[in-house]
Ligand code: SF4
Ligand SMILES: [Zn+2]
């Protein structure tokens with residue numbers, strides 16, 4: 001099959017758009033979608049100057065999503081003195097998984113000549129996820145612990161690096177799954193929070209002074225296309241899954257969406273578009289109503305809704 005835009009051989013076909021694209025036009029279309037998202041989400045403030053640049057911290061795991069995001073943001077902003085990119089890699093202490101993906105991160109950061117920071121749970125908290133899974137004092141899934149520690153590290157380092165924005169490589173499949181999960185859980189306030197934390201255009205979000213805003217500029221690109229982009233560009237991405245991955249419910253939703261997409265191409269796009277519109281309305285509805293009172297954790301001082309934050313109480317039970 002020929003590319004729709006030139007006479008080259010197509011390497012991909014997107015059922016949701018009908019497009020057949022050659023490597024060059026495929027690359028171009030991915031980059032275009034990411035740049036359009038950066039614009040639509042107002043990620044570059046209008047008054048930013050080269051004298052006082054923005055620091056964008058990218059959560060760089062070494063998987064295809066974060067590697068592709070980093071590469072495209074670098075291609076977009078390397079010559080722009082208003083934006084400085086920093087890669088932040090978290091080492092959870094998972095044998096045979098993170099060591100290799102860390103190599104991919106180091107290689108990419110070297111190639112692109114961007115600043116790269118590596119933080120480990122071991123150094124931060126004196127724990128390794130492999131041991132946490134073994135102990136499991138709270139009888140929870142591995143990701144429930146890991147997510148609490150990751151959020152803590154990300155927000156602390158984002159502050160330390162004076163980040164203006166924290167970017168992650170969530171793709172269209174990830175975000176459509178999250179949207180479906182939030183719908184099915186029926187928690188509208190959660191949807192409103194999602195808008196203010198990472199989804200809405202920066203200029204429309206409710207100010208959250210205690211958290212660095214987040215953004216997901218890869219969320220218009222389906223997972224398969226992200227993988228193909230990494231392959232076409234020969235990026236150092238690491239593919240294996242975390243051995244402790246345990247998000248059973250997400251897996252179920254993922255299968256459901258694969259089936260729907262197969263029979264009704266474009267479903268992921270329409271789920272996410274509708275979800276974002278609803279989230280915007282929900283955010284408006286809940287605006288100014290921040291629910292629980294925020295306070296400082298008595299142990300570590302981080303922002304929390306209780307006396308001792310979740311991270312400190314988990315560390316306590318792991319001690
Ligand atoms: S899959 Fe779960 S345990 Fe593994 S790194 Fe991700 S959050 Fe942590
Ligand atoms: Zn072409």
Ligand SMILES: [Zn+2]
Pocket residue numbers: 297298299300301302308309310311312
């Ligand atoms: Zn604490």
